[in-house]
Amino acid sequence: MKISVVITLKKDVLDPQGKVIHQTLDGMGFEDINEVRQGKYFEIDTKENDKKKAEAKVDEMCKKLLTNLVIEDFKIIGSQ
Amino acid sequence: MHSSVITFPGSNCDRDVDVALKKFGFKNKMVWHDDVELPKSDLVVLPGGFSYGDYLRCGSMASKSKIMKSVLNFAQGGGKVMGICNGFQILVESGLLPGVLLRNKYLEFICKNVFVKVNNKDNSYFKDDKKDIYEFHIAHNEGNYFCSNEQIKEINDNNQIALFYSDENGNINEQSNPNGSLQNIAGVFNKQKNVLGMMPHPERMIDPALSGEDGSIFFENLINNLK
Numbered sequence: 001m002k003i004s005v006v007i008t009l010k011k012d013v014l015d016p017q018g019k020v021i022h023q024t025l026d027g028m029g030f031e032d033i034n035e036v037r038q039g040k041y042f043e044i045d046t047k048e049n050d051k052k053k054a055e056a057k058v059d060e061m062c063k064k065l066l067t068n069l070v071i072e073d074f075k076i077i078g079s080q
Numbered sequence: 081m082h083s084s085v086i087t088f089p090g091s092n093c094d095r096d097v098d099v100a101l102k103k104f105g106f107k108n109k110m111v112w113h114d115d116v117e118l119p120k121s122d123l124v125v126l127p128g129g130f131s132y133g134d135y136l137r138c139g140s141m142a143s144k145s146k147i148m149k150s151v152l153n154f155a156q157g158g159g160k161v162m163g164i165c166n167g168f169q170i171l172v173e174s175g176l177l178p179g180v181l182l183r184n185k186y187l188e189f190i191c192k193n194v195f196v197k198v199n200n201k202d203n204s205y206f207k208d209d210k211k212d213i214y215e216f217h218i219a220h221n222e223g224n225y226f227c228s229n230e231q232i233k234e235i236n237d238n239n240q241i242a243l244f245y246s247d248e249n250g251n252i253n254e255q256s257n258p259n260g261s262l263q264n265i266a267g268v269f270n271k272q273k274n275v276l277g278m279m280p281h282p283e284r285m286i287d288p289a290l291s292g293e294d295g296s297i298f299f300e301n302l303i304n305n306l307k
Contacts, residue, residue: 013182013226014182014185014224014226014260016183016184016185016186016187017183017187020187065136065140065144066136068137068140068173068180070179070180070226070227070228070231071180071182071226
């Protein structure tokens with residue numbers, strides 16, 4: 001089963017890369033952007049076929065390694 | 081005094097720290113990240129570098145390596161653990177120190193000498209220190225110290241800030257903050273003050289032929305305090 005996870009910086013954490021991307025897009029003519037936030041995306045292919053169990057394991061992985069909860073949030077966005 | 085320096089894949093200041101510790105009288109041993117047990121140590125140093133290529137987040141992989149279980153036990157038992165640069169990043173990722181080190185505010189790798197002001201001398205690292213302001217070297221891309229509002233309150237309440245970025249007269253202001261660190265923080269302690277993490281490299285300032293000798297003062301004082 002493949003679990004997809006998105007990791008984003010928490011709202012109050014400065015994202016200088018997102019800011020620079022925003023400025024560049026703005027300079028390219030995409031002028032109606034309010035904000036850009038950069039994040040990470042993981043696809044974890046696990047042997048577990050039970051959706052609930054697989055998601056619970058990925059939840060644990062996120063808390064223990066994939067995210068730093070001081071600055072980041074994670075969201076499981078898909079399981080197939 | 082016995083010390084241990086942990087080498088992770090990608091560490092590149094491990095031998096510099098080894099030279100510095102030996103120069104000031106430590107009997108130092110190099111320890112590989114995949115080892116399980118720490119040799120008898122009065123001080124454990126996590127050196128600078130790019131452990132695991134800075135993959136995922138700086139220090140995140142190294143903080144889960146085999147030897148870190150022993151380092152965590154050692155620190156929780158009151159053992160002195162010092163992390164420099166990437167070592168500091170490993171310590172925050174391991175949970176031994178609060179906060180996190182973000183990408184530098186202006187997205188630049190910074191490599192230069194800076195001044196840092198010692199904030200707390202009531203600990204084994206800076207006790208009886210002759211200096212208040214050190215000139216140390218920094219070389220990092222992710223040194224922008226950050227933590228939550230609750231954490232910064234706790235850090236200040238427990239006097240856990242070790243070093244501030246300052247100017248040469250000790251003024252702590254925005255101009256002397258190289259990387260955007262919260263409150264100009266350059267180094268922090270854990271609550272018990274036996275674990276220290278800092279971005280500056282004292283081991284690069286131990287010889288006049290290099291860039292200065294403020295690191296010599298730091299290491300001399302450190303070994304005297306641990307005796």
